[in-house]
Amino acid sequence: MDILQLQQDIIDYSKEIGIDKIGFASPSPFSEMKSRLIHQQELQYQSGFEEQDIEKRVRPDLIFDHPQSIIAIAVAYPSKMKVRVVSKKGERRGIFCRASWGEDYHHILRRKLKLLEEYIAAKVPEAKFKSMVDTGELVDRAVAERAGIGWSGKNCSIITPEFGSYVYLGEMITNLPFKPDSPMEDQCGSCTKCLDACPTGALVQGGQLNSQRCIAFLTQTKGFLPEEFREKIGNRLYGCDSCQTACPVNKGKDFHFHAETEPDAELAKPLLKPILHISNREFKEKFGPVSGSWRGKKPIQRNAVIALGHFKDETAVPDLIKVLTEDPRPVLRGTAAWSLAKIGGAEAITALEKSAEVEKDDEVLSEIRTGLSLFR
Structure with missing residues (x-):
């Protein structure tokens, strides 16, 4: 199996199915993230919605047998409405954040990850996968950052040069040894x-x-x-x-x-x-x-x-x-x-x-x- 050719084929196919960015990362432990998560826990800064076992959040090998790489994906979403409605006296309106516009992004990304799994499995029948979106054990931002999708901004979002932070993130752990991409340099600078x-x-x-x-x-x-x-x-x-x-x-x-x-x-x-x-x-x-x-x-x-x-x-x-x-x-x-x-x-x-x-x-x-x- 030519792993580099397969990797390029996956990149090409990802564009066909509407994945806007794709990157590859090593499945080694996220040691720096572990320290940050422990510190967050000590300060009681966590939301409580996260996976509570920090080890599972930073060690892919605890949730997947012999991981060889992680594929990270990003899908861009709109920041403005094409059709606008106005809040006025007597007809006041609330607002949902942009990440909740359109269909539930969990469904959108899971469909795309499923298509990726099927594409890879057709080429490599022995391939194994574990895909997740937001509610999985791993920290989406940490995976995306390592895979070169974008840098981790001061606002705690992944920021991509192309789409800003208006992207949904997902990832797939696999037993295939893809070549990892390089993380992106932080570009927030002194901006606050x-x-x-x-x-x-x-x-x-x-x-x-x-x-x-x-x-x-x-x-x-x-x-x-x-x-x-x-x-x-x-x-x-x-x-x-x-x-x-x-x-x-x-x-x-x-x-x-x-x-x-x-x-x-x-x-x-x-x-x-x-x-x-x-x-x-x-x-x-x-x-x-x-x-x-x-x-x-x-x-x-x-x-x-x-x-x-x-x-x-x-x-x-x-x-x-x-x-x-x-x-x-x-x-x-x-x-x-x-x-x-x-x-x-x-x-x-x-x-x-x-x-x-x-x-x-x-x-x-x-x-x-x-x-x-x-x-x-």
């Missing part, structure tokens, strides 16, 4: 625009993220959002792009290569009020195809409630009162109390006063009383 743009100071320093303060993480939590973050979340329903949009490399980067990554404006920037009362079935039918739905409707509804308070949308008061008085979930009732207090007005105050008399949940009562104290 992403750190300056972070709304919550989650980017502690270049390349270090405190996930517990990151809005992208906070929008996915299911409990009460801490008070200090509610104003900062704005109208974000899922994810955050501040550190990406601030990046000079991303300026002017907008690629529409793949139909499946194109956003439906009504999904990417949906009206807020209808979200408050959406049923489980309606939520799955409408938002199920996008990656931002993976945590279910509760975080999205809570964030929609906060967004209405952020906009001080008086037309939403009846909807928020309905949540406050009828929703069975304390987090939604308490968050509605916060938003009503933000919006203000006689109707909101009356609703809060009435709820204070009948509410049984201590956390919700605390939110109601805090809200009422703002008026007094």
Whole structure:
């Protein structure tokens, strides 16, 4: 088997199936990443969504028998909508981050990795693979960096010269010994625009993220959002792009290569009020195809409630009162109390006063009383 020819054939085929960048990396342990992950764990900066076994995250040999190389892929996604919708008084809208526009990227990349597996297996029947996208054990960024896809930016994203950081990442461990590519030189230089743009100071320093303060993480939590973050979340329903949009490399980067990554404006920037009362079935039918739905409707509804308070949308008061008085979930009732207090007005105050008399949940009562104290 001519491994170099096979490698070139794979590169050529990857372009045919819509893979925008491909690289090859050694499967040796990611020793530097291990030290960083341990430090993150000690500082309690992890989100909790990651693989908890650090050894599995940095040692391909623990999750694949005798790995010989790793293939890394990247697929570019749009940064702008072709069809735009406008948020206006009485019809306020939330926003999903760009990585959640279009079809769930996990499905997109898994299909492309599957095609790669089938192509290689047809040429080398004894080939073995383990492919993963985002939810696998390995750190996608570390693999992509080693494979020369891009450099690891100060915003903790892989930044490619061609597409900026607007790329989805995936990888495939294999028992075939491909020639590794060279990592790319860091090109962030002295720029700190992403750190300056972070709304919550989650980017502690270049390349270090405190996930517990990151809005992208906070929008996915299911409990009460801490008070200090509610104003900062704005109208974000899922994810955050501040550190990406601030990046000079991303300026002017907008690629529409793949139909499946194109956003439906009504999904990417949906009206807020209808979200408050959406049923489980309606939520799955409408938002199920996008990656931002993976945590279910509760975080999205809570964030929609906060967004209405952020906009001080008086037309939403009846909807928020309905949540406050009828929703069975304390987090939604308490968050509605916060938003009503933000919006203000006689109707909101009356609703809060009435709820204070009948509410049984201590956390919700605390939110109601805090809200009422703002008026007094």
